[in-house]
Each structure stands twice: as structure tokens, then as C-alpha cells.
Amino acid sequence: MTKADIVNEISKSTGIEKVTVQKTVEAFMETVKDSMIKEKNVYLRGFGSFIIKKRAKKTARNISKNTTIVIPEHFVPAFKPAKSFVSKVKSNVKK
Numbered sequence: 001m002t003k004a005d006i007v008n009e010i011s012k013s014t015g016i017e018k019v020t021v022q023k024t025v026e027a028f029m030e031t032v033k034d035s036m037i038k039e040k041n042v043y044l045r046g047f048g049s050f051i052i053k054k055r056a057k058k059t060a061r062n063i064s065k066n067t068t069i070v071i072p073e074h075f076v077p078a079f080k081p082a083k084s085f086v087s088k089v090k091s092n093v094k095k
Contacts, residue, residue, distance in 0.1 A: 003025065006025060007021045007022050007025055010025070032050055035050075036050060036052060036077050039052055039075075044082075045082070046082055046084055046085065047081070047082055047085055048079055048080055048081040048082045048085055049079070049080045049082075050077065050078075050079055051077075051078050051079075051080055052075050052076070052077060052078070053075065053076050053077075053078045054073065054074075054075055055071075055073060055074050055075070055076055056073055057070065057071065057072055057073045058070075058071050059071075
């Protein structure tokens, strides 16, 4: 599902114009991104959390050049779904 599909679904279910829904979805995403850039996690009860994860410093190998490189510790954005969300997905997804 793409952002356009999400906008269409919300527009159909609420009766709000697509342009307004598009602006709202864009504003939501910008707010989440800005919060995470400021090192603030975003918690959406019943849906999940957008969190900042710390990756430890590690040693890696460049196989093509046969060299070792050090990857410094860094932070990455991540999404952790709520338990209720995970259980609904598990019960509905067909194998």
C-alpha cells in the first residue's frame, strides 16, 4: 500500500477531500520525522512506537578488498508495533 492508497482509503471512509487528507498525512509524517530528528520517540497507543535505536560500534569486513573496517556507533529510526497490533496481524495473515 502506498501513500496515495492510504489517502484514497481515508478519503473514502471519512468523506473528506483527498487534498485535505493528503496535507494531513504529510503533516503527520513530517511531525514524526521532526520528533525523531530531535531524539524524541513517538508513541501511538494501540498502533506502535517510532523509536530511535542505538547501534553499537562494530568491526566489519570488506570482502572484495579483503580489509577490515570499523563502523562507529550510530542511531537508526525503527518501528515497534503494539502487542495488540501484532496479535491481529498474526491471526489474520494466511500462510
